[in-house]
Amino acid sequence: MKITPYEVEGQMDYNKIVKKFGLSLINKGLLGKMDKVPRMIENGYFFAHRDFDRIMQDYKKGQDFAIVSGRGPSQNIHLGHLIVYKLVKEMQDIFGCYVFMPFSDDEKFFAKDIGYKKAQEYSLENARDILALGFDPKKTEIFIDSMHMNPTLYNIAVRAAKKLTMSTVKAIYGFKNEHNIGLHFYPAMQTAHILYPTVKKGLPVLVPIGIDQDPHIRAARDVAFKMRLKKPASIESRFLPSLSGGGKMSASGMDTIYLNNGPKTVKNKVQNAFTGGRDTLGEQKQEGGEPEKCPLDKYMSVFFEQEGKTRKRRGKCRKGEIMCGECKNILMKDMNRFLKEHRKARQKVKIEDFVRD
């Protein structure tokens, strides 16, 4: 099992990771204190945290919080990328929180063989895709590094950079001397993104991330402590498997559902998905299915279903009352409905409504 911000390999033992990283589990006690539990926390997709209990306690006492949810822009954004933003949108609806969305086209340029202009274009396109989920322009700010750099953000990066030695950064990120100096400096910029709402608006920050990104949060928390700022909290998610069952949905996977995939492409990809079903229909009816092994189950439960529906479907699957073909049909329809609506919403997004001075 290998897990760093740049690599995820092997079968995940989430309990081991939580222990190793020093995270806490989101347990019933914590859920009980929330008036309304966002769907992706309720279903256990986001399952671990740092200081999320503090954020919720303070919120109950009237202290608003901000969510920071950034993105390294990429050419093709896929369903897997949108999941975290679905959660963020739901949390904005429930808690009214300010959402800060940085787009690190600078880091993409440093890390990849890609032009800077191209990375900026991706930022704008990705922002449009994310904002199409329906964020409140009054409470949502996008920040594209190449377009919106300002003294406030730069100065947080400067203060953070002074607290980060080259040794520390090399240890966390594994950068080599052959890499460019931009890549080595970027952790300061990322920390600045995370701390921006705290510095600019005095709001405590919550960062929802995939658990593989935890080292970034640890670094940002260390630096925040040294800068005498409130440490950012996090909620951390499992990985979503690819439709073929292995690894996480990735930009390179043939089985990845991109936002610009048409109904036929989606149909093909879902039809070819791995389900963990039995060899024959007969066996499936007799022995029942194993939803815990099924990637379709994850997409349905995390992205589309409400809790009761998931429970019901899984029960039927285990008893052999529902076949994989039916689930594929349901998921395919849900995906295509979502993608169609999303493409429509996308046209109406006015990026400038989400940019602050």
Place this chain on the structure above:
Amino acid sequence: MKITPYEVEGQMDYNKIVKKFGLSLINKGLLGKMDKVPRMIENGYFFAHRDFDRIMQDYKKGQDFAIVSGRGPSQNIHLGHLIVYKLVKEMQDIFGCYVFMPFSDDEKFFAKDIGYKKAQEYSLENARDILALGFDPKKTEIFIDSMHMNPTLYNIAVRAAKKLTMSTVKAIYGFKNEHNIGLHFYPAMQTAHILYPTVKKGLPVLVPIGIDQDPHIRAARDVAFKMRLKKPASIESRFLPSLSGGGKMSASGMDTIYLNNGPKTVKNKVQNAFTGGRDTLGEQKQEGGEPEKCPLDKYMSVFFEQEGKTRKRRGKCRKGEIMCGECKNILMKDMNRFLKEHRKARQKVKIEDFVRD
């Protein structure tokens, strides 16, 4: 002899340095092509260059150029610091060139045990001292990193950073892994300062510097080449000795003339100066003085005198017709007159006139 951007040690052999660094001397051929020669080039204080001949040739053909002259802000600015800006001011008067003045309080903060706010204050104070020399607000722009960071400048730094590997930066600047990541990134920011007028206004850039800063110029030229921008040109100066004869005038020297030194302090410092004069008045009259050994001679010739006057004074000194006490009196009066006028001019500077959007 040791010469890096952070250290200057031993007796300087300027011809050796010029050869080693691959610089060209500013020779009579080049001077002959200039309609008017700025005083500090005429007197040989600025004596070496890279591509200054190209800048002058193109200027004759109608191509304007910009000067970039930045400063790492410090608490007490001294006469030695102002010298380069006297040249820049004269060149603005002669050639009408645009002057871009970056103040790197970020780098000061990275490199020294100093607060960021303090470094910003120094930037503002230093800017005031420099602008008091009479720069044209229409053709002069100051840029304090902590106050004026913008996407244009940041994006040049990003593009430069991608072209600079950590190995290169470590080799040029000698940074260690114990140093913070801000210090390691700063060369990209400095390159951005140097290339700003080229990117923003399409102007070729000339950078006047002390010859110990040449490694910065070499790095910036390499990066400019890789970015397909016109390489910045430079003119490079000798060191000015301290009044006690050793090293260069420094912020720590007891013999350093600070801009806030009153007449009595200046008098004391000049009275105690080393002159290279003979042991007794009698010997001085008989054998004559040695102006080439005398720090007073440097300050008089570089800062205060016109060419004819310098020649005359040196002649008299060599013949024993003028004693060190007289020179001390002249220099002391010149310095005090300059400092008095400068303090008056300083009050009238409106920083905001020199800030662009």
